[in-house]
Amino acid sequence: MPRVQLPAVTPKRKAWNKGGIIGQKRPLLPKQVWAIRARLELANNLRILALFNVAIDSKLRGCDLVRLSVDDLVKEHRVQERVSVIQSKTKRPVQFELTENTRETVLAWVKSPGMWACSFMFSSRFHNRPHISTRQYGRLVHDWVTSIGLEPSGYGTPSLRRTKAAEIYRKTGNLRAVQLLLGHTKVDSTVRYLGVELEDALSIAEKIDL
Known part of the structure; x- marks a missing residue:
């Protein structure tokens, strides 16, 4: 009986993003900010x-x-209201x-x-590092969003950077103000960063009556 040669079957690799949310990280909503803050205060x-x-x-x-x-935040034993x-x-x-x-929290921590004897605001627990790493910060963000029941793959360190900026834009529609606060050199970068769509722009324009 002749042997039948079956086609080779290549095992399917599991998609790297299976079960996760890809794309731009979401900003936190105000209620989510307060939920995380409340848990940290209790801790x-x-x-x-x-x-x-x-x-x-920031x-x-x-x-x-x-x-x-x-020294970036504290001058003469007083936490600055505005920092550069x-x-x-x-x-x-x-x-x-x-x-x-935030100023009260910073002062209490300092x-x-x-x-004692720390020059960085967020010093590392490891003796060979002067401050926490971005990887450590990322793990903390993961823990924060997970603690309030959010899907961690949808959030990351950019989420905290975007949170207040997104809320300012939502309330004012002022892209220039958000651009300055984020330190973007071009407003186009701010548009992409916030994910501003044409529908958003039209909604803002409709509120202006000349």
């Missing part, structure tokens, strides 16, 4: 609470957030505001025993 971890609050207010990229020094830092990506300055709640 009484000043370092992590300060990191979360500063991340929301709208900084993760690489710039983790490198913030105490040089962005590592663009080498250009960007300004941001710190709300009263005065705590855990900050």
